[in-house]
Amino acid sequence: MSLLKPFSKLPGLNTANILLVENEEQFQQSLADILVEETSVSVTVRLAKTLPLPMENDESRPRIDLVVFIMNLTSELSFQSAEASLKYLDPGYFLGKVCFMVTNARNASVPTERLDAVRKLAASLHCPLLFAEDQAPDGVTSATERLLTVLKVAAGLVPTTTALYLSNLTRCTLPPDIEQPSFD
Amino acid sequence: MDDSARRLLQRLIRRIPAQMLKPTLDKWDRLTAAHRQSMDFTESKWALTEKLLAICEENEMTVKHITELEMIHVIENPDHSMWYALQLVDPEDDAHSVELTQFKEQFKSHLRELIRHVSIKIKKHTDEAVWIRIAWGDSFSRPNHLKPTYVVHHLQTPYVFVTSLTSKLKPLLSQALVLSTRYQAIKDASLSGRKLTAIRDLLMRQYQQVFPTKYPSSLVENNQNASNILINKEQAELAASRHQKACEAFGDGMLPQLQSAVYKLETKFRDHTNKTMTEREEAFRCVVKFASTNLLESLRHCASSGISSTPGTSLLSSIPLKGRNYFVITDNGPGPSSQTRQPPN
Numbered sequence: 001m002s003l004l005k006p007f008s009k010l011p012g013l014n015t016a017n018i019l020l021v022e023n024e025e026q027f028q029q030s031l032a033d034i035l036v037e038e039t040s041v042s043v044t045v046r047l048a049k050t051l052p053l054p055m056e057n058d059e060s061r062p063r064i065d066l067v068v069f070i071m072n073l074t075s076e077l078s079f080q081s082a083e084a085s086l087k088y089l090d091p092g093y094f095l096g097k098v099c100f101m102v103t104n105a106r107n108a109s110v111p112t113e114r115l116d117a118v119r120k121l122a123a124s125l126h127c128p129l130l131f132a133e134d135q136a137p138d139g140v141t142s143a144t145e146r147l148l149t150v151l152k153v154a155a156g157l158v159p160t161t162t163a164l165y166l167s168n169l170t171r172c173t174l175p176p177d178i179e180q181p182s183f184d
Numbered sequence: 185m186d187d188s189a190r191r192l193l194q195r196l197i198r199r200i201p202a203q204m205l206k207p208t209l210d211k212w213d214r215l216t217a218a219h220r221q222s223m224d225f226t227e228s229k230w231a232l233t234e235k236l237l238a239i240c241e242e243n244e245m246t247v248k249h250i251t252e253l254e255m256i257h258v259i260e261n262p263d264h265s266m267w268y269a270l271q272l273v274d275p276e277d278d279a280h281s282v283e284l285t286q287f288k289e290q291f292k293s294h295l296r297e298l299i300r301h302v303s304i305k306i307k308k309h310t311d312e313a314v315w316i317r318i319a320w321g322d323s324f325s326r327p328n329h330l331k332p333t334y335v336v337h338h339l340q341t342p343y344v345f346v347t348s349l350t351s352k353l354k355p356l357l358s359q360a361l362v363l364s365t366r367y368q369a370i371k372d373a374s375l376s377g378r379k380l381t382a383i384r385d386l387l388m389r390q391y392q393q394v395f396p397t398k399y400p401s402s403l404v405e406n407n408q409n410a411s412n413i414l415i416n417k418e419q420a421e422l423a424a425s426r427h428q429k430a431c432e433a434f435g436d437g438m439l440p441q442l443q444s445a446v447y448k449l450e451t452k453f454r455d456h457t458n459k460t461m462t463e464r465e466e467a468f469r470c471v472v473k474f475a476s477t478n479l480l481e482s483l484r485h486c487a488s489s490g491i492s493s494t495p496g497t498s499l500l501s502s503i504p505l506k507g508r509n510y511f512v513i514t515d516n517g518p519g520p521s522s523q524t525r526q527p528p529n
Contacts, residue, residue: 025423025489036414048418049490057418077491 009063016155022070023081051088065155096163122172129172262380269375272342274368290364303327374508385440387507394431430487433501439480445509
């Protein structure tokens with residue numbers, strides 16, 4: 001199986017590489033445009049629709065420090081595609097090098113079961129769950145800032161902090177009443 | 185200026201939007217400079233109508249002049265009514281050499297033979313289209329200018345577009361068209377829509393066609409990312425081949441703004457989980473309508489973004505392939521109203 005491995009390649013000096021996986025291929029482009037503008041660290045962005053990644057790019061691909069799965073809550077296909085891609089990641093990634101980002105959480109047409117399912121998935125894998133606003137430029141900027149914070153730690157560029165340590169603080173936890181029916 | 189002319193003018197000014205009024209009147213060119221100066225286009229529509237009526241009375245303008253103005257307005261803004269496409273079939277030997285004056289004379293004389301009181305106005309637009317305005321009367325009454333039919337025909341092509349034509353008058357128009365364009369028959373092209381430019385471009389294939397190639401160009405990078413080497417698309421080849429297949433089916437670049445497609449199904453109900461419906465002998469009749477601000481663009485986007493798998497269903501790709509947006513599907517294949525398109529010469 002062509003698993004993506006976290007430590008099989010050498011890191012670059014003052015470099016951080018992020019992989020954005022999104023079924024719709026929309027939000028990842030706006031995030032990428034702002035991520036590469038970061039000055040303190042040299043950031044490379046790889047964009048994919050699903051995993052596994054094609055083998056042809058294996059040679060030229062740098063070491064991926066953080067894998068972000070972007071899901072649009074209004075689409076069931078988005079969630080299923082992200083879930084299916086999880087199998088192609090080496091388990092080493094789940095020690096703080098995977099992050100889930102979710103858009104359209106405020107949309108009224110989103111069924112509550114879907115958000116609960118995403119929460120359960122993120123909690124079971126001990127990964128952070130970030131909510132983002134993809135329509136406004138402010139939303140995109142704040143989402144990239146949060147991703148950069150996690151990325152710098154995951155790439156080992158922040159002294160005295162490791163990705164595993166950070167994930168203990170940022171990982172998604174389930175509220176105790178998640179099985180209870182919601183207000184509406 | 186008689187009553188009908190006055191009413192026609194009032195109706196017309198009401199139809200023309202305020203900002204289009206000055207340019208349309210200038211194009212009409214029947215008002216002198218002094219008149220044009222005296223019209224204050226910041227006044228209300230009602231005031232302008234009264235002013236214009238007064239000027240036209242002064243100059244003793246007739247219905248003929250008002251219909252000129254109407255025609256100018258409709259040619260500029262054809263998108264207010266439903267247009268239907270017709271196709272001429274079986275050309276005679278000299279069908280491809282019919283030119284404008286011959287067509288005009290023939291059409292007018294044939295239509296006047298068929299119906300006594302009819303008012304015809306023919307105008308050639310800059311883009312090779314011939315516009316015909318017909319006001320119908322009958323053997324007892326004068327032509328009714330309040331409900332004219334507009335016909336657009338591109339010479340030397342077999343395509344005709346009509347609007348506001350009742351089914352009673354359709355055979356007369358068809359007869360006149362067939363005789364004056366030197367074809368043998370005319371049929372309904374199963375294509376209709378509000379935007380004339382859209383259905384014309386779709387039928388005459390005036391958009392960028394993409395032909396299937398075995399070796400598409402090796403450019404895999406998205407234009408945006410080619411300029412920024414820090415952003416890399418992992419599955420760029422897959423995305424490019426999806427895009428290629430989608431463009432092969434629907435075309436590249438700006439697509440004609442078709443706004444709806446209707447499929448009339450007369451097939452048997454097929455669903456394994458629903459025994460009662462499947463057991464029925466007769467066909468399950470239903471009508472499926474797709475509507476969008478730009479239907480072809482949305483279908484192409486579905487295919488190129490991977491939401492629908494490529495190659496897509498031939499039912500949807502028949503819209504640009506056959507140039508129609510009304511289909512009747514029966515169990516034996518597409519119904520009798522579909523025929524393969526004759527390639528335009």
